[in-house]
Amino acid sequence: xxxxxxxxxxxxxxxxxxxALAGVGVAAVFAISWRPAIPAIDPPAPxxxxxxxxxxxxxxxxxxxxxxxxTVRGAPDYAxxxxxxxxxxxxxxxxxxxxxxxxxxxxxxxxxxxAMRAGVDRAGQHLYPTFPYDHFTNVTDEDDRALxxxxxxxxxxxxxxxxxxxxFPLDQRFVIAGWKLLFLRPGTYQPDTARSExxxxxxxxxxxxxxxxxxxxxxxxxxxxxxxxxxxxxxxDNWHAYAINAQSPAPVPWTADALFGYLREGWHPEHGVARGxxxxxVRNLSSVPDTDIRAIVAYMASVFGAPTPDRKRRGExxxxxxxxxxxxxxxxxxxxxxxxxxxxxxxxxAKRPLPYGGVNLALSTAMSGPxxxxxxxxxxxxLRALEGEPSPIMPGFASSMNDAQIAALLNYLRSRxxxxxxxxxxxxxxxxxxxxxTVALQxxxxxxxxxxxxxxxxxx
Amino acid sequence: xxxxxVNGRDHQIxxxxxxxxLYVLRDDLxxxxxxxxxxxxxxxxCAVIVDGKAVLSCVxxxxxxxxxxxxxxxxxxxxxxxAPIQRAFMEEQAxxxxxxxxxxxxxxxxxxxxxxxxxxxxxxxxxxxxxxxxGTHMRILRAVHRAAHLMQTADAxxxxxxxx
Ligand code: FES
Ligand code: FES
Numbered sequence: 001x002x003x004x005x006x007x008x009x010x011x012x013x014x015x016x017x018x019x020a021l022a023g024v025g026v027a028a029v030f031a032i033s034w035r036p037a038i039p040a041i042d043p044p045a046p047x048x049x050x051x052x053x054x055x056x057x058x059x060x061x062x063x064x065x066x067x068x069x070x071t072v073r074g075a076p077d078y079a080x081x082x083x084x085x086x087x088x089x090x091x092x093x094x095x096x097x098x099x100x101x102x103x104x105x106x107x108x109x110x111x112x113x114x115a116m117r118a119g120v121d122r123a124g125q126h127l128y129p130t131f132p133y134d135h136f137t138n139v140t141d142e143d144d145r146a147l148x149x150x151x152x153x154x155x156x157x158x159x160x161x162x163x164x165x166x167x168f169p170l171d172q173r174f175v176i177a178g179w180k181l182l183f184l185r186p187g188t189y190q191p192d193t194a195r196s197e198x199x200x201x202x203x204x205x206x207x208x209x210x211x212x213x214x215x216x217x218x219x220x221x222x223x224x225x226x227x228x229x230x231x232x233x234x235x236x237d238n239w240h241a242y243a244i245n246a247q248s249p250a251p252v253p254w255t256a257d258a259l260f261g262y263l264r265e266g267w268h269p270e271h272g273v274a275r276g277x278x279x280x281x282v283r284n285l286s287s288v289p290d291t292d293i294r295a296i297v298a299y300m301a302s303v304f305g306a307p308t309p310d311r312k313r314r315g316e317x318x319x320x321x322x323x324x325x326x327x328x329x330x331x332x333x334x335x336x337x338x339x340x341x342x343x344x345x346x347x348x349x350a351k352r353p354l355p356y357g358g359v360n361l362a363l364s365t366a367m368s369g370p371x372x373x374x375x376x377x378x379x380x381x382x383l384r385a386l387e388g389e390p391s392p393i394m395p396g397f398a399s400s401m402n403d404a405q406i407a408a409l410l411n412y413l414r415s416r417x418x419x420x421x422x423x424x425x426x427x428x429x430x431x432x433x434x435x436x437x438t439v440a441l442q443x444x445x446x447x448x449x450x451x452x453x454x455x456x457x458x459x460x
Numbered sequence: 461x462x463x464x465x466v467n468g469r470d471h472q473i474x475x476x477x478x479x480x481x482l483y484v485l486r487d488d489l490x491x492x493x494x495x496x497x498x499x500x501x502x503x504x505x506c507a508v509i510v511d512g513k514a515v516l517s518c519v520x521x522x523x524x525x526x527x528x529x530x531x532x533x534x535x536x537x538x539x540x541x542x543a544p545i546q547r548a549f550m551e552e553q554a555x556x557x558x559x560x561x562x563x564x565x566x567x568x569x570x571x572x573x574x575x576x577x578x579x580x581x582x583x584x585x586x587x588x589x590x591x592x593x594x595g596t597h598m599r600i601l602r603a604v605h606r607a608a609h610l611m612q613t614a615d616a617x618x619x620x621x622x623x624x
Contacts, residue, residue, distance in 0.1 A: 335477075337478075338521055339521055339523070339524070342478040342480050342519065342522075343519045343520060346499060346500055347500050382501075385588060393502055395502070395516050397520075400515040400520045400524055
């Protein structure tokens, strides 16, 4: 082999520097992204867990809405497999039952806590942030222990995780390490001593386990929540998750009491019925004690802030209108008006109390929201009856109206029931909603609205 | 004046465009199979088939039926020549008071047209908008299965004739 040392050309020097740099780069990437595996354990017997701990875990799992993502309609709870569509591709939720081969059976509590804290699985693989560890990182050790006890005592189900559908380079897990460097702020919740204990409890839950911001905060191009726009309204499953801060589009400003009623019962007479993904949140919250709901409400009321005098006036005006006889409004949209009169008004203007009567649409946030998606979803699919319990229902109109007709209706509703500028591209939105709702109906775990009678909700 | 096509025939209708189809069917055309149960889209007694899909005629205004074809129970078959769905309901004695049955048959017919061999669960899901106050649900369920079977063995023309 000829010796080349001492006769290095410029290009070679450059090349070796590059190679060295690349080496350092690879090492750096490795150092940042590599996580050790945590040794597998033998699945612990359910009897080894403390019953009170499990019970607490059940409540926490409800607050964390775990079942909503980790369960597919018709399949056993927590067995995973739900496709979550993201702008980057489809990610499937995993099996979090204690099955040894396909679930958490071989995970120690330490491994579980690391997943919650840092988004790394037992084998050391980075998890995609569709699993909201950017929130769960806040959860305390004790709460993680309770969640672990709860999940490890569920019925084990054998269900292998489905392959994610992501394109290069996002299918490379080390990329997630970079994402975490940018967006994951590890650390448990630090109480604000100037605030009440209740408020702090609420903040801990909302920012952590309940991960409200995951839907209600808009995301940046890299899919992370925008810190500067917290709770300013986001997207989930082709629904708009309304702003739940000072920018809330609710016609009547939310009060702490209204929020409590809504989260407790799934509806409020001044706001309407929870539906879409929020319905499932409320359903899950139904097994959570009043004290935690009160805490969440105390914190959220401060996030909403006191309404401006303008908003307050508008709210009173709307309530006044709703309670008086409806004024005849002139509309350029004759078709929309006729559809409303025949198909909607019989329920929505009947003044029968909620949840069995329809909400007056002047009170509906869907009518004053930033786009027509939520209204389109509801008109198309309606609210299906819940099996075995009283619940609000609304017929869907997907079969009887085409996209143009629904668009005409929505445009009419917008002009009649809100003081906001007209929506744009409504027909396209309806078309899209029609396409996605078929998929959503197949995958979603439960009917898309909360039951009316909270006492019926926590059936085994 | 508007032309409404029902059971293969054109009718000239003189009614406000926001009149629910159910009123036109019953009051103007004297097609009384579709029933008024709730008028709120909550019971299914008024179901008819429009372009192959079950539609609740009490909450569907006339103006939505321009260029569409409506089929009512009368369009499926008659007492002399009942359609498979009607035979199945009779053979299973699925009616008690019968008020819900026309709507049930239309909902089931629409289901069987798009899914000729539904499972029990699929039938329950599809029939969910229809209520029966008499509680004949188990018989209705059997009748839908029987109708599926009859349609597969019946001559294709009977099935085709029934609601498009
Ligand atoms: S009368 Fe139409 S659904 Fe009840
Ligand atoms: S048979 Fe009486 S309502 Fe169904």
